[in-house]
Amino acid sequence: MKAYDQQDRLLVAVDCIIFGFEAGKLNLLLIRRDFTPRRGEWSLMGGFLRADESLDEAAARVLTELTGLQDVYLEQFRAFGEVDRDEAERTVSVGYYALVEQEKVDRQLSPDYAAHWVPVDEIPSLVFDHRAMVDAALRRLRHRATHEPVGFELLPDKFTISQLQSLYEGIFGTIIDAGNFRRRLRKMDYLERLAEKDTSGSRKGAWYYHFVSERYAAAKSEGVDFLLKP
Amino acid sequence: MKAYDQQDRLLVAVDCIIFGFEAGKLNLLLIRRDFTPRRGEWSLMGGFLRADESLDEAAARVLTELTGLQDVYLEQFRAFGEVDRDEAERTVSVGYYALVEQEKVDRQLSPDYAAHWVPVDEIPSLVFDHRAMVDAALRRLRHRATHEPVGFELLPDKFTISQLQSLYEGIFGTIIDAGNFRRRLRKMDYLERLAEKDTSGSRKGAWYYHFVSERYAAAKSEGVDFLLKP
DNA sequence: CCAAAAGTGTTGAAAATACACCCATGA
DNA sequence: TCATGGGTGTATTTTCAACACTTTTGG
Numbered sequence A, B: 001m002k003a004y005d006q007q008d009r010l011l012v013a014v015d016c017i018i019f020g021f022e023a024g025k026l027n028l029l030l031i032r033r034d035f036t037p038r039r040g041e042w043s044l045m046g047g048f049l050r051a052d053e054s055l056d057e058a059a060a061r062v063l064t065e066l067t068g069l070q071d072v073y074l075e076q077f078r079a080f081g082e083v084d085r086d087e088a089e090r091t092v093s094v095g096y097y098a099l100v101e102q103e104k105v106d107r108q109l110s111p112d113y114a115a116h117w118v119p120v121d122e123i124p125s126l127v128f129d130h131r132a133m134v135d136a137a138l139r140r141l142r143h144r145a146t147h148e149p150v151g152f153e154l155l156p157d158k159f160t161i162s163q164l165q166s167l168y169e170g171i172f173g174t175i176i177d178a179g180n181f182r183r184r185l186r187k188m189d190y191l192e193r194l195a196e197k198d199t200s201g202s203r204k205g206a207w208y209y210h211f212v213s214e215r216y217a218a219a220k221s222e223g224v225d226f227l228l229k230p
Numbered sequence C: 001c002c003a004a005a006a007g008t009g010t011t012g013a014a015a016a017t018a019c020a021c022c023c024a025t026g027a
Numbered sequence D: 001t002c003a004t005g006g007g008t009g010t011a012t013t014t015t016c017a018a019c020a021c022t023t024t025t026g027g
Helices: A057-068 A102-108 A128-149 A159-174 A178-186 A214-219 B055-067 B101-110 B130-147 B161-172 B178-186 B214-219
Strands: A011-022 A025-032 A045-048 A072-078 A089-098 A114-119 A158-160 A191-198 A204-210 B011-022 B026-034 B044-050 B071-080 B093-099 B112-119 B159-161 B193-200 B208-211
Touching: A025 A057, A025 A159, A057 A072, A057 A089, A072 A128, A072 B071, A089 A128, A089 B093, A089 B130, A128 A159, A158 A159, A158 A191, A158 B055, A159 A178, A159 A204, A191 A214, A214 B159, B011 B055, B011 B101, B011 B130, B026 B044, B026 B055, B026 B159, B026 B161, B044 B055, B055 B071, B055 B093, B071 B130, B093 B130, B130 B161, B159 B161, B159 B193, B161 B178, B161 B208
Parallel strands: A011 A089, B011 B093
Antiparallel strands: A011 A025, A011 A045, A025 A114, A072 A089, A158 A204, A191 A204, B011 B026, B011 B044, B026 B112, B071 B093, B159 B208, B193 B208
């Protein structure tokens, strides 16, 4: 418990699996490394934990550095600690996944990293164990999205039911029955229908909805569980 | 991403939340620290990650050191990285929870640590952020126990339905309808009824069952999901 | 008027629940 | 014989997937 020597001190990193959604596709934000090791290869965005910050703070810092965004949905999902996972030096990495509005990111993406959105079903070869990190994050996201209303983080504040359905189809890679999907949503009274319609997708126009987090918190505290299966 | 200095090197620990089950109670194995800091206070069993081992290996080592057990169910659930979480020195700790047969442990517990079983609803004050670790582990265990057949890890190889029900009642702190609980189990053909009865609990005697992990793996690969709600 | 997306209703099957009931047996 | 935990059966309710159906409106 107590014993350690200087050699036990090592680097701790955070790596961010950044999810976005656009045109019916769930995407991942990757960078091309312009630094060693593995310069030029695809990689997740990451950074080293500093002495004066918590893990959560480090993850938020790294995310802001790349996307310029603050206050985004960010959740730790797993620490990765194989001895040889980083070829340069022993490093334990803590994985975080982020859910961002892709459009927001695109407006202020840092040019310092050659970052690109890649559909989750077309992920290129990644450095180190980053592919395993992505897979673990995806599993966690899928699970979380069915049990907590986190999917909304990937959509604009105003969204239509069809957009939400398309998102869930993107997350799970499945087709969902529109009627049943709507019915489940209708019961969630923390989804507020706005007085406005989106007419871009159809003649009829689709009502915009809005997620009212205070109402969700109230419902949850009364034991009402969120559940949205694919 | 790339930049760090010597000061960024820090200690990584693993802490083990060790669950056991006895007499209808879900228990936690705690130690009394005979080392600084906080000598004499209650704490989780932990240890520092060494340069030549993975996180999983470190957790297993720590667990074996205390309990003498090997090959127990051990799962990482979260890394804890607040700056001041350990008052002695900046330390990131990765939390693992273990499910062990309490009786097995009691037979070979290391005397080097003053370890005690404590019911999960009577946890004393713990050092650092160990209480938050325990709470997170408990949430994870409850969730995991409903979706994966991990509860069996807490019971002997042979167990009765009543024991299993009592275990689930202990994990969730609820009362379960015996009839419905049995019916759900009857459908799980990876639970094999043995030719033997436990006559200690009743006149009639209760059949012993056995979890056949190979059969479960087969069922799972065919898409049959485990689900055992409280 | 018609194409096409938005949105509603109906139905039958499946599963969860509550709870009444039978079983075996040692004291 | 009866108290006690073990174990089964069943009527009722709830949930849910499938899919037919209606609505709206720009072109």
